[in-house]
Amino acid sequence: MDFEEKIKEAIVKAVGPANIKKEEVFLEKPKENFGDYAFPCFPLAKIFKKNPHDIARELIEKMEKDLKKTPEIEKVEAVAGYLNFFIDKEKLIGTTLNSLSKKIPAKKGMKEKKETILVESPGPNTNKPLHVGHLRNLFIGDSIARIFQFFGNKVVRVDVINDRGIHVCKSMLAYQKWGDNKTPEQAKRKSDHFVGDFYVLFSQKSKQNPKLEEEAQEMLKKWEQGDKETIDLWKKMNKWAIDGMKQTYALLNFKHDRQYFESETYKQGKEIVLNGVKKGIFKKNEDSSVGIDLGGELGEKILLRQDGTTVYITQDLYMAKKRYEDYKFNKMFYVVASEQNYHFKVLFKILDILGYKWSKECFHISYGMVNLPSGKMKSREGTIIDADDLIREIKEDSKQELKKRYPELNEKDLDSRSLAIALSAIKFALLKVDLKKDILFNKEEALDFEGFSGPYLQYSYARARSILSKLKKSKVTSRSSFKDLDEQEIIFVKKLADFSNTAERAKNEIKPDLIALYAYELAQIFNNFYHNCPVIKAEKTEQARRIEMIHSFSKTMKNCLDMLGIVALEEM
RNA sequence: GGGUCCAUAGUUCAAUGGAUAAAACAAUCGGCUUCGGACCGGUAGUUGGGGGUUCGAGUCCUCCUGGACCCGCCA
Numbered sequence: 001m002d003f004e005e006k007i008k009e010a011i012v013k014a015v016g017p018a019n020i021k022k023e024e025v026f027l028e029k030p031k032e033n034f035g036d037y038a039f040p041c042f043p044l045a046k047i048f049k050k051n052p053h054d055i056a057r058e059l060i061e062k063m064e065k066d067l068k069k070t071p072e073i074e075k076v077e078a079v080a081g082y083l084n085f086f087i088d089k090e091k092l093i094g095t096t097l098n099s100l101s102k103k104i105p106a107k108k109g110m111k112e113k114k115e116t117i118l119v120e121s122p123g124p125n126t127n128k129p130l131h132v133g134h135l136r137n138l139f140i141g142d143s144i145a146r147i148f149q150f151f152g153n154k155v156v157r158v159d160v161i162n163d164r165g166i167h168v169c170k171s172m173l174a175y176q177k178w179g180d181n182k183t184p185e186q187a188k189r190k191s192d193h194f195v196g197d198f199y200v201l202f203s204q205k206s207k208q209n210p211k212l213e214e215e216a217q218e219m220l221k222k223w224e225q226g227d228k229e230t231i232d233l234w235k236k237m238n239k240w241a242i243d244g245m246k247q248t249y250a251l252l253n254f255k256h257d258r259q260y261f262e263s264e265t266y267k268q269g270k271e272i273v274l275n276g277v278k279k280g281i282f283k284k285n286e287d288s289s290v291g292i293d294l295g296g297e298l299g300e301k302i303l304l305r306q307d308g309t310t311v312y313i314t315q316d317l318y319m320a321k322k323r324y325e326d327y328k329f330n331k332m333f334y335v336v337a338s339e340q341n342y343h344f345k346v347l348f349k350i351l352d353i354l355g356y357k358w359s360k361e362c363f364h365i366s367y368g369m370v371n372l373p374s375g376k377m378k379s380r381e382g383t384i385i386d387a388d389d390l391i392r393e394i395k396e397d398s399k400q401e402l403k404k405r406y407p408e409l410n411e412k413d414l415d416s417r418s419l420a421i422a423l424s425a426i427k428f429a430l431l432k433v434d435l436k437k438d439i440l441f442n443k444e445e446a447l448d449f450e451g452f453s454g455p456y457l458q459y460s461y462a463r464a465r466s467i468l469s470k471l472k473k474s475k476v477t478s479r480s481s482f483k484d485l486d487e488q489e490i491i492f493v494k495k496l497a498d499f500s501n502t503a504e505r506a507k508n509e510i511k512p513d514l515i516a517l518y519a520y521e522l523a524q525i526f527n528n529f530y531h532n533c534p535v536i537k538a539e540k541t542e543q544a545r546r547i548e549m550i551h552s553f554s555k556t557m558k559n560c561l562d563m564l565g566i567v568a569l570e571e572m
Numbered sequence: 573g574g575g576u577c578c579a580u581a582g583u584u585c586a587a588u589g590g591a592u593a594a595a596a597c598a599a600u601c602g603g604c605u606u607c608g609g610a611c612c613g614g615u616a617g618u619u620g621g622g623g624g625u626u627c628g629a630g631u632c633c634u635c636c637u638g639g640a641c642c643c644g645c646c647a
Contacts, residue, residue, distance in 0.1 A: 030591075040590060042627055052627065080591060081627080125647080165647055262647085289645060297575050297643085305645040312647050341576060342642050368577085369640075376640095401610070421610090433585070436577065438640065440584070445597070449610050452585085452596040459610050467607050505588075517586070517595095524595085527611060536607045572610075 003087050003095075006070055007037055011083075014062040019047055029498075032491070035077065035084035036092060042081055052081030059083060093493045094482040097545070100496055100552045115330035116154045118323060119145045122335065126163040126241035127171040128196035128379050130248050130387040132441055133337070133370045136430045139565065140367055141335040142254060143431060143512035146563045151507055156327055159256045160319070163238050164263040167199070169219040172233050173212065174198035174205065184240055190388065192244025195237050196379070203380040238263075248387055252423065253565075258326075260319065269310050269318030272354070273303045281353055294349055301346055316347050317354075324358050331361045333510070338366040338436065365510060368438035370430070385441065395422035397447050398455075420567040421455050427566055428454030432516040452520055454566055460523035461561065462572040464554045467535055471547060480548055481541035488525075488532045492549055495525050499556050503563070512564065519560035526553050 008025040030038040041052040041059070048055055056078035067073055072091045077084045121141025122134045130138075145155045162168075175198045184194035206212040222230040249255070273290055276282040282292045282303060290304040303314050310318075323332065334344060344364035351359035370377065377384040399418040402409060409417075429446045433439050449455035498518065506514040535546045561568045 026588095028588095028590075034591070038591085040628095042590075045627060082591070162647065167647075266647095287645090291645085299574090299643070302645045307645090309645085311645060315647090337641090338577070339641050343647095345576090366577090371640090398610095405608090405610085437585090438578075442584070442597095445584070448597075450597085451610095453610085455610055456596095459608090463608065463611085470607060501588095509588095513586095520595085521586095528613095530607070531612050534607065538607095572608085 003072065003092060004037065007039070007073070007085055010063050010066045010070075010073075011039055011059070013066065014059045015044065019044070029494070030082075030084065032487075034079070034082070036087045036494075037085040039083040039085070040081065041083060053078060056081060056083050089485055089490055090482040093485055093490055094480070096497050097480075097493050097548055097552060100493075100556075101548055114152050114154060115148075116156065116327055117145070117148045118156050118158055118327060118329045118332040119148075120158050120160060120332070120334045120336075123160045123162065124245055125165075125167055126161060126192075126195070126238050126245075127167040127199045129190070129192040129241075129244060131377060131379070132385040132387060132390055132430075133377060135252075135387050135390075135426065136367060136370050136439065137335050137337070138252065138254060139427050139430050140365065140435065140512060141333075142565045143515070143563060144333060144335070144365065144510060146565055147503070147507050147512065147515070150503065150559065150563055156257045156329070157255070158258045158260065158323065161242065161259060161261045163242070163261050164223070164234075164266060166216055166220055168234070168238070169216045169223065170202040170206075171195050171199040172230075172237055173216050173219055174202035175237060176233065178205075184244075190244050190247070191240035192242075192248070193386070193388070195241045195244070200380065200382045251388075251391060251419075260322075262315070265319060265322075266315050267310060268322075269314035269316075270304065270308070272317050272321065273310075273314055276303075276354060292350065292353070294346065298342075298346055298349060301350070303350075313343065313347060313350070316343075317350060320347070320351060320359075320362065321356070324356070329358070329361070331363065332358075333363050333365050335365045335367070338368055340364070341366055363510070365435065367435045368433075370439045370441050373440065373442055385443065390426065390443070390446075391419075391422055393443075394425055394447055395419050398422050398425070398449065401449065417569065417572070420569055421449070421458065421572070424454030424458055424566045425449060426454075427564060428457070428516060431512050431564055432520070434513055435511065454564075455572075457519050457523050457557065457561060457566065458569050459572055460526050461554060461557045461568050462570060463530065464526065464550050464557070465570050467530070467550055468547070468554065470536060478540035478544045480545035482545060484542075486533050488529045489546070489549065492525050492529045492553070495522050496549070496552050496556055499559070503559075506563070515560055515563050519557065519564070522553070522557060522560070526557075 004027060007027065008022050011025050012020055012022050025039065028038045028040065029036070041055045044055050045052045060076050060078055060083070063076065067076065072088045074086045074088050076086070119141050122130075122137035124130055124134055141157070145157055149155050175195075178201060179198060184191040187194055189197070202212065202216075219230060223234060273282055276292075277284055277290060282290050284290050287306050288308075289302055289306045291300055291302045293300045301313065302311060303317075304310060320332070323329065336344065341364065344366075348359050348362050348364075351362065372383070372385065374383070395418050398421040399414060402414055402418055402421075425446050429441070430439065432452065499522075502514055502518040506512060529549070533546060535543055535550065538546060558568045
């Protein structure tokens with residue numbers, strides 16, 4: 001029987017069903033010395049017109065009889081307006097651990113109806129390679145996808161490749177002028193970096209020669225008119241850029257279910273707007289452009305230019321509609337940086353005005369910028385932390401650490417393990433922070449595998465697996481005894497029991513950082529546990545329960561790591 | 573000018589409106605006759621400012637200060 005339920009029933013009875021319903025009873029899980037469950041009596045002060053402390057004391061008197069019937073509730077105290085319940089630890093920990101062991105990881109998800117969730121991320125441009133900002137986007141998107149998958153939903157990961165536009169022409173123009181017709185192979189440069197180099201070059205050159213901007217504009221016109229030479233150059237360089245990004249995605253073990261290319265869709269959406277004009281939703285201006293006045297803080301928005309061509313938001317209207325037609329999603333998440341908050345407000349508003357009911361199920365997952373200690377990242381000026389470089393550097397560092405510890409390790413294991421550790425360090429560093437906050441990305445800190453870091457989680461998992469594998473040989477036959485629990489064990493099991501709530505919240509509030517924080521705290525408590533509570537040398541029945549705890553821990557930690565997209569290493 | 577968001581320890585950052593504001597890094601002192609030292613323990617230090625709502629505010633409202641982003645017929 002659930003202790004929480006029993007306590008709630010007792011409270012309802014004492015307070016009086018007229019004054020409070022069982023669903024309204026809010027139980028806190030306080031810190032250790034305040035008991036196992038706590039009921040704040042403050043809201044009752046208004047009803048009874050008494051001070052909360054007196055109410056608490058009176059409630060205890062009323063409950064006395066019931067409490068005698070439930071010996072597992074050891075005592076109840078009235079402290080500072082709280083009703084603190086102390087449960088018999090043997091029973092509390094025993095039943096909690098037992099239910100944790102039985103629980104199938106995705107059990108909760110099975111109960112829910114399965115939904116189709118679209119996650120858009122990271123949406124790169126093809127004029128430059130991925131940098132650490134893209135990584136934040138990609139990891140957030142991936143983690144959200146994994147969290148929804150954990151709960152049994154069908155997740156579709158979509159990517160939008162922004163492979164046309166003035167930014168792409170800038171790289172192209174610089175290559176045409178100064179590229180000597182070289183290939184990335186000849187230049188011995190990863191192909192997307194090769195393209196990106198010309199984007200930086202363009203920015204440098206155009207500072208001295210502003211006419212280059214005009215030339216880029218002309219190139220864009222030519223591109224749109226289908227000029228063969230320009231299209232051929234675009235095809236060649238676009239492939240370089242995309243091939244290079246594919247390599248990076250592969251390195252990150254990130255896979256899409258669907259990619260949309262802007263070059264294929266940028267003319268679409270016009271029809272939607274023209275239909276809107278017919279219905280009188282949008283208005284045609286005197287200069288023959290089309291727009292809508294959304295009023296209030298959103299203001300006026302243009303949807304078609306004077307020449308009838310589409311703009312960014314028109315294309316997004318089309319993309320949203322197309323995706324709904326393609327997937328009939330229940331929810332769609334756009335993982336896009338906070339600088340586009342306004343854009344998405346407008347987009348969703350217009351979709352709503354157009355009468356698409358699913359517009360209410362579209363969400364902008366807005367995240368903050370990634371800044372460096374030296375200031376802002378600017379691709380044009382080359383002041384960025386490149387994704388490939390970052391991974392390589394941190395991987396190299398973890399390789400050195402591994403070599404120190406395991407000189408025997410073969411090259412293949414060394415390589416895969418160091419990559420897993422490096423990615424864990426970077427992912428955790430980018431996921432642990434509240435989404436909406438800007439991140440100050442300190443490379444030195446990401447290189448530090450100690451403390452509040454991804455490798456710390458991996459390490460604690462590996463320790464747990466190591467203990468379990470050592471015990472495998474000697475068969476455990478004893479049943480668990482929950483007598484004489486160590487304080488660390490109580491804390492440990494209580495934390496394990498928090499997992500389902502945390503995961504639920506992470507999903508409902510779309511906050512992967514909650515998983516990261518929980519996993520870290522859990523790892524901390526586990527580390528504390530194994531320092532204080534021997535397992536292999538423990539007495540039989542004590543050992544049995546500690547093994548149960550470690551099993552439960554490794555399962556829970558594995559779930560957390562999966563949701564974060566971090567590889568759970570059996571050995572580290 | 574208008575809008576959105578942020579401000580917590582030297583630094584990086586936690587805290588469903590609840591009790592004593594949690595950690596990590598850096599600093600410093602300690603712990604392997606011990607299931608893996610990428611570990612554990614000790615020391616020290618914090619809610620930008622003024623009002624308000626509330627039994628209770630780091631959290632909600634308001635003003636101020638400081639910072640980020642947006643308000644393109646760029647994407």
